[in-house]
Amino acid sequence: xxxxxxxxFILCGIGLLAAILLVVASALFSVxxxxxxxxxxxxxxxxxxxxCGYSGCSGxxxxxxxxxxxxTVKTNLCAPGGDPVAKKVSRILxxxxxxxxEQVAVVCCNGNCDVTGKKFDYHGTPSCAACHSLxxxxxxxxxxxxxxxxxxxxxxxxxxxxxxxxxxxDRSLCTGCGICVPKCPKHLxxxxxxxxxxxxxxxxxxxxxxxxxxxxxxxIACGKCERTCxxxxxxxxxxxxxxxxxxxxxxxxxxxxxxxKCIHKNSVT
Amino acid sequence: MKExxxxxxxxxxxxxxxxxxxMGCCPFLGVSKKVGSAFGMSVAVTFVMLMATAVxxxxxxxxxxxxxxxxxxxxxFILVIALFVQLVEIILKRFVPSLYKALxxxxxxxxxxxxxxxxxxxxxxxxxxxAQSMVNALGAGLGxxxxxxxxxxxxxxxxxxxxxxxxxxxxxTLVAASIVSMTFVGFGGIVExxxx
Numbered sequence: 476x477x478x479x480x481x482x483x484f485i486l487c488g489i490g491l492l493a494a495i496l497l498v499v500a501s502a503l504f505s506v507x508x509x510x511x512x513x514x515x516x517x518x519x520x521x522x523x524x525x526x527c528g529y530s531g532c533s534g535x536x537x538x539x540x541x542x543x544x545x546x547t548v549k550t551n552l553c554a555p556g557g558d559p560v561a562k563k564v565s566r567i568l569x570x571x572x573x574x575x576x577e578q579v580a581v582v583c584c585n586g587n588c589d590v591t592g593k594k595f596d597y598h599g600t601p602s603c604a605a606c607h608s609l610x611x612x613x614x615x616x617x618x619x620x621x622x623x624x625x626x627x628x629x630x631x632x633x634x635x636x637x638x639x640x641x642x643x644x645d646r647s648l649c650t651g652c653g654i655c656v657p658k659c660p661k662h663l664x665x666x667x668x669x670x671x672x673x674x675x676x677x678x679x680x681x682x683x684x685x686x687x688x689x690x691x692x693x694x695i696a697c698g699k700c701e702r703t704c705x706x707x708x709x710x711x712x713x714x715x716x717x718x719x720x721x722x723x724x725x726x727x728x729x730x731x732x733x734x735x736k737c738i739h740k741n742s743v744t
Numbered sequence: 745m746k747e748x749x750x751x752x753x754x755x756x757x758x759x760x761x762x763x764x765x766x767m768g769c770c771p772f773l774g775v776s777k778k779v780g781s782a783f784g785m786s787v788a789v790t791f792v793m794l795m796a797t798a799v800x801x802x803x804x805x806x807x808x809x810x811x812x813x814x815x816x817x818x819x820x821f822i823l824v825i826a827l828f829v830q831l832v833e834i835i836l837k838r839f840v841p842s843l844y845k846a847l848x849x850x851x852x853x854x855x856x857x858x859x860x861x862x863x864x865x866x867x868x869x870x871x872x873x874x875a876q877s878m879v880n881a882l883g884a885g886l887g888x889x890x891x892x893x894x895x896x897x898x899x900x901x902x903x904x905x906x907x908x909x910x911x912x913x914x915x916x917t918l919v920a921a922s923i924v925s926m927t928f929v930g931f932g933g934i935v936e937x938x939x940x
Contacts, residue, residue: 482813
């Protein structure tokens with residue numbers, strides 16, 4: 476009898492000791508998990524785009540749990556989630572709801588295959604980053620979209636399409652998350668408020684003559700838009716027209732005036 | 745002292761647990777993608793090996809052997825190992841959460857890592873005394889670390905290679921592991937030369 480009982484006692488004794496040790500250890504080294512963090516992480520979209528300025532959805536959730544109630548961290552920073560997420564977050568924290576300032580991304584290049592050419596034949600890896608590393612890309616214009624779609628590949632909403640050699644963003648699908656922005660080796664993608672409907676779709680900082688030689692749709696820095704604008708919102712800086720969206724009312728006067736038609740007005744809100 | 749050195753060097757190089765005895769291949773292949781997490785994993789395994797040896801050896805010598813319960817060693821040792829793995833998990837979660845996340849499920853899998861159980865069982869089989877067992881455990885842990893660090897270096901090189909499609913992923917990793925393990929055959933007989 477004892478032959479059977481002894482091993483059982485030994486095993487149970489060791490098990491009991493181990494259990495006691497673990498209970499003590501887990502009490503000593505317990506990690507305080509804030510339940511609101513878990514709730515907030517659940518409420519956020521979970522695509523980790525970083526548009527809010529934090530490392531990802533969980534980073535934003537942690538920051539919110541810490542400073543969301545006293546207003547140091549705003550509850551309306553999630554651009555992809557929009558108003559519904561902002562409302563959810565505010566409800567969890569019990570604060571006022573602010574509308575999200577929705578943003579949209581724009582590719583600032585209009586150099587499609589009809590208006591600009593290639594300076595050499597590129598047969599390497601079909602990616603913008605790879606092509607860009609070779610003499611700054613194969614386009615005649617050093618500032619132009621390379622058209623391999625690195626941005627389209629990362630877009631979680633399939634809002635970017637390569638049309639006739641240029642990336643085009645569908646404003647109805649774009650949530651303004653900004654994942655594509657750092658992917659462009661030419662830094663052609665900018666983000667601005669969704670209410671801003673006028674975009675300068677050129678990024679060439681070369682002078683007028685050089686730009687004109689490389690691409691028929693490029694901004695030649697003539698300054699006509701600057702003189703036309705009734706609100707002092709558009710300026711030619713460093714050979715390129717640039718819009719100050721805090722002043723722009725999307726009236727469209729510059730769109731009419733531009734001789735090369737590189738300022739576009741978008742109708743979709 | 746000379747005996748200790750022989751045990752230590754042979755545990756690290758000649759009888760390397762991963763590359764010569766093929767124990768603990770799971771974390772060896774699983775967590776060796778980055779040097780950082782490979783190092784963290786080996787430190788965790790070394791800690792568990794040392795603690796498990798320190799506890800299982802007295803248990804075996806004082807409790808199991810006098811009562812003729814040698815057949816109990818596997819289950820009792822696993823129990824002790826599980827205890828220390830849980831301890832490591834709790835401590836890592838509290839103090840190094842980034843490493844805790846990087847190791848993921850492989851941390852809990854140290855429990856069933858045969859390298860750890862292997863050390864404790866081989867200490868008994870080889871009839872080491874307590875000090876020798878501890879040195880053997882330390883050597884086994886350091887050997888595991890050496891293998892992990894070497895292999896994570898190899899894998900980081902592999903990342904940049906143009907590998908044929910049929911070999912991508914697991915196949916090329918296993919091929920690389922076998923080549924790394926072959927190099928350790930070269931250490932055979934080195935101990936006799938060093939200390940003999």
